Amino acid sequence: MTGGMDEAFRYCERLTAAHGRTYHLASRLLPPGRRAGVHALYGFARTVDDIVDVTAVDDPATASRQVDAVLARLYAALDGDPGPADDVGLVVRAVAATVVRYGIPLDHFEAFVRSMRMDIPGTAVFRDRYRDMAELREYMYGSAAVIGLQLLPVFGVDDPDRAGPYAAALGTAFQLTNFVRDVGEDLARGRIYLPADGWSAFGVDDELLAECLRAGAPDPRVRRALAHFVALARADYRRAEPGLALLPDRVRPGIRAAFVLYGSILDEVEDNGYRVFDRRAVVPRRRRLAVLLAQLASRR
DSSP, X not given: OOHHHHHHHHHHHHHHHHHOHHHHHHHTXXXXXXXXXXXXXXXXXXHHHHIXXXXXXXXXXXXXXXXXXXXXXXXXXXXXXXXXXXXXHHHHHHHHHHHHHHTOOTHHHHHHHHHHHTTSTTSTTOOSOOSSHHHHHHHHIIIIIHHHHXXXXXXXXXXXXXXXXXXXXXXXXXXXXXXXXXXXXXXXXXXXOSOHHHHHTTTOOHHHHHHHHHHTSOOXXXXXXXXXXXXXXXXXXXXXXXXXXXXXXXXXXXXXXXXXXXXXXXXXXXXXXXXXXXXXXXXXXXXXXHHHHHXXXXXX
16 A cells, blocks of 8 residues: 555554444454455444434534545546545545455445435435335435445355355444434434334334433333334344354454444443433443453454
């Protein structure tokens, strides 16, 4: 890699370390040559997601243009025009190099951006509520499943077609875990990702969720609904788990660590009594270190 490209990958690694603690810790178990690609893909997702979460609140039109511009700059970098070496430029340089090296299909990035546009008010695909899991899975295909699919060539998986459904299920499991953990944060932004039919089955509506947010504590009906959504997330983890055996030996411990650590967030939500309105469930550092040490030992 050139000096400029080294800088681009280092920037993506810093983004991963700062915003994706579990992701970053798990990536440290990967072979160094593949770790950089993982950081680059995370950097792209984080850059677009930050535009949506920060800019779209006050200026959705600008957010929409900026999201499209990130994708356009990626295409330009792939055509040999890296553009200025600002923060976005560093990310797209690293991602473009990763796409070329591993042959990652560009439609994965297009699907991701489409789902991010679903979070931006005023776009043709905008949604701040989902009626059922079928609608939510349409969103999660782009926001989460394709992330798993992007990573398969970076990991050096022999049979991506066979591994694809498992990788997509794991991405979806991670995304559902985030939605459970972040109910309060998302509601404060005016979004409810977990679908209405799952809430209503337990007598929960938008008004009750808003009351819980104001009170900073869950109603018993909300706790029961969240237990249901936790069960749905765990079902996706079970669907994904057989795919771990399809990963190369040197990659498997890192992904197994992410699998265990992200699943542990659901344990923390349960142990906190589903207190998702006044706190963010975090896996304790000692637990994260124990999982990493166990996976390091498994590589020997």
